[in-house]
Amino acid sequence: MAKLTISLGILLILLAIIGFVYTGSSHPTALIPAIFGLAFVLFGVMANTENSKKRMLWMHISVTVALLAFLSTIKADIQTVQLSRGVEFPHPAAVLEKAAMSWLCLIYVLFCVRSFIAARRARLA
16 A cells, blocks of 8 residues: 555646646646645655554555545535536636546545455454
8 A cells, every 4th residue: 555655646746747837837836736745655655664553554644634635625526517517717727636636535545445444354354
């Protein structure tokens, strides 16, 4: 799961760079996903250890941050549907970038929950 966490971080950094370049490099807020991406890379590096307690701690921290990121960007998913139906927004690129971040974080959370359940079952068996 540490490699998945690092991969999520890299995807978020790439998303931020693409969003920043797409907006003409004039909107620094397009780099916000990169901040989350750097945090996830750090979490993944810290979770890449043989110590199971530390690994569990860092993975739980990372999934909590991903869940909070998803919950804070979920409005963009609704706005994306509205955007596809013709509603205009002042910054449609920002809406799409937040929606992409939202989906990436949701998929990551689902993979982590599945992994946590499997780990618990393996410990009990």
